[in-house]
Amino acid sequence: MTEEKQSILKTRNVKLWYGNKEALHGIDLDFPKKGITALIGPSGSGKSTYLRALNRMHDLEDNITVTGSFDFMGEDIYAPTTDTVELRKKIGMVFQQPNPFPFSIYDNVAFGLRLAGVKDKDVLDKAVEESLKAASIWEEVKDNLNKSALGLSGGQQQRVSIARVLATKPDLLLLDEPTSALDPVSAHNIEETLLELRDQYAMIIVTHSLSQASRISDQTAFFLNGEMVEKGDTRKIFIDPEKKETADYISGRFG
Numbered sequence: 258m259t260e261e262k263q264s265i266l267k268t269r270n271v272k273l274w275y276g277n278k279e280a281l282h283g284i285d286l287d288f289p290k291k292g293i294t295a296l297i298g299p300s301g302s303g304k305s306t307y308l309r310a311l312n313r314m315h316d317l318e319d320n321i322t323v324t325g326s327f328d329f330m331g332e333d334i335y336a337p338t339t340d341t342v343e344l345r346k347k348i349g350m351v352f353q354q355p356n357p358f359p360f361s362i363y364d365n366v367a368f369g370l371r372l373a374g375v376k377d378k379d380v381l382d383k384a385v386e387e388s389l390k391a392a393s394i395w396e397e398v399k400d401n402l403n404k405s406a407l408g409l410s411g412g413q414q415q416r417v418s419i420a421r422v423l424a425t426k427p428d429l430l431l432l433d434e435p436t437s438a439l440d441p442v443s444a445h446n447i448e449e450t451l452l453e454l455r456d457q458y459a460m461i462i463v464t465h466s467l468s469q470a471s472r473i474s475d476q477t478a479f480f481l482n483g484e485m486v487e488k489g490d491t492r493k494i495f496i497d498p499e500k501k502e503t504a505d506y507i508s509g510r511f512g
């Protein structure tokens with residue numbers, strides 16, 4: 258037996274209510290320190306709801322109740338003392354729609370560091386360059402760092418969004434259908450970027466593309482109706498799932 262991989266995050270019995278409607282019914286999941294976990298399942302199965310709970314995005318809305326335990330490297334994500342700004346630097350989020358701010362490319366990537374009080378130009382320059390390189394967009398934008406990020410293509414904007422998240426040196430990246438608003442070539446570029454980051458970061462990606470999950474993820478968890486039905490090595494889930502619901506979904510019988 259190989260040694261059990263150390264987890265970066267463990268959740269237990271995660272439940273979430275929108276008003277009085279229970280949307281998550283007790284999710285247990287562990288995430289390794291490096292590599293990609295895909296969350297798959299039909300629309301409305303609770304994937305985004307769960308992902309957003311991991312960096313307390315639901316705090317921004319009223320009338321949502323979250324219970325359960327969230328152990329992030331020994332820290333309780335929902336402890337009353339947790340600073341959510343700090344938390345979201347360690348657990349960064351990339352959304353479906355690329356969401357650059359209406360600033361220059363440089364200012365987008367430097368944003369989180371400036372928010373954290375970094376003023377030194379050399380430090381910022383270095384972080385911006387490293388982050389854009391890590392997000393595989395440096396070569397395309399290095400001569401136009403002062404141009405508006407809004408002038409980039411959707412795929413480039415998404416890689417700038419990834420660079421912006423990487424700039425604050427997160428431990429965990431959450432990605433909610435990061436390629437579904439993009440053309441196939443841009444989607445492919447994002448997948449390549451994620452594969453390059455896979456050895457350095459823990460990533461959780463929500464995707465409704467089964468082929469994407471099978472191409473890029475190490476581990477896959479299948480959600481259905483607010484339950485996590487099954488999780489395991491991606492190859493195993495796709496070739497030999499334990500549960501009938503998983504097999505039905507994988508083989509395209511619903512969803």
Ligand SMILES: Nc1ncnc2c1ncn2[C@@H]1O[C@H](COP(=O)(O)OP(=O)(O)O)[C@@H](O)[C@H]1O
Binds near residue numbers: 298300303304307
């Ligand atoms: N802001 C919200 N208010 C009320 N219900 C919501 C809200 N967001 C999602 N839901 C409901 O929660 C369930 C899970 O949704 P979601 O997490 O978005 O699913 P997925 O990401 O798997 O498509 C669905 O029934 C959805 O309608």
Ligand SMILES: [Mg+2]
Binds near residue numbers: 304305306463
């Ligand atoms: Mg969703």
